[in-house]
Amino acid sequence: MRLKSFTLETDDIRLTQELTTGSGSVGDRSGLVLALRSADGPVGRGATAPLPGAAQRLDDLAAEIERWASAHVNHDIDEAVTTMPTDLTPAARFAIHTALIDLQAQAAEAPLAQFLRVGSGMAVATNALVSSESAAEVYERCRSAVDDGFSAVKLKVGFVEPGADATRIIAASEACGSGTHLRLDANCSWALDDAVHVIGRVGRHRVQYVEDPVADVGEYASFTAETGVEAAVDVPPEWANDLVARIESSSCRYVVMKPAAVGGVDRILGSAVALGDDVTTIVSSSIDGPIALAAAAHVAAAVPVPAAHGLATGPLVEGVPPELFPVHGSINLPTTSGVGDF
Secondary structure, eight states: OBEEEEEEEEEEEOBSSOEEETTEEEOOEEEEEEEEEETTSOEEEEEEOOOTTOSOOHHHHHHHHHHHHHHHTTSBHHHHHHTOOTTSOHHHHHHHHHHHHHHHHHHTTOBHHHHHSTTOOSEEEBEEEEOOSOHHHHHHHHHHHHHTTOSEEEEEOSSSOHHHHHHHHHHHHHHHTTSSEEEEEOTTOSOHHHHHHHHHHHOGGGOSEEESOSSOGGGHHHHHHHHSOEEEEEOOGGGGGGHHHHHHHHTOSEEEEOHHHHTOHHHHHHHHHHHGGGSEEEEBOOSOOHHHHHHHHHHHHHOSSOOOBBOTTGGGBTTOOGGGSOBTTEEEOOOSSBSOOO
């Protein structure tokens, strides 16, 4: 199977509501959709966008993808997958690799999840995402998530003062009860003293983990030692070419991976398998459009250690079809071959 031609188009990612995080607000942005047409007729698609807050420009990302695609017209698809350049930026590699394996999965007549790992299920447990300054509103949204069947809730923290954060976390914990995991995401916004103080007020039994509690990964072990709560690392693009070693050196038992940050779904699955049962891999969306979200959901389905993944973002983005919305806390992927017709 050879690559006959390609197209690369701009895709506007418009949010249905602004999302507030500890590192700022996430709003509308532009991304790219890559379509690779094989000589046999099928089209493989991948999508990507500069990560929110990243310095990478859309024009530079587009030029990088176009250079790769232009150089690989008339090349064998399978060979292109096995010879992916290591110097591609993670966001570019994600789009290219997704489009290539979409073609491979279609040729194998398999959904991408089952192409990635034979026997993968097609239901992906997800965590609800809650972000509000109001403790009362946090309680109501968490209670609604529990009623909707979510097994975990992620609460964004770090964008209010520490005392208010503690109040919000306690409200979330009371809403979640004992049957729903509560996760916190500080987006590196807390100082270590503040992080320890907040968790001390909340109580360690209330929180499954805190994602990026402080900016320095080297302080994560101190955070856990002082609070008794696990720290999870949201894997940055700088780790993309050395994932397993960098994750092992962090000593984190939970890792959050965005395909656009690490360079593709194969890297997520490969590291999850290599790390084994000692590390839980959480696949997360970058607040993406349908193709990128679907690719992330497929690899989440293929990850061997069960977890609730950060993929309940479909309702936040205009144009994402209901097939990628969670129902009773899970996304039920279509069984069509490849990434899916989104």
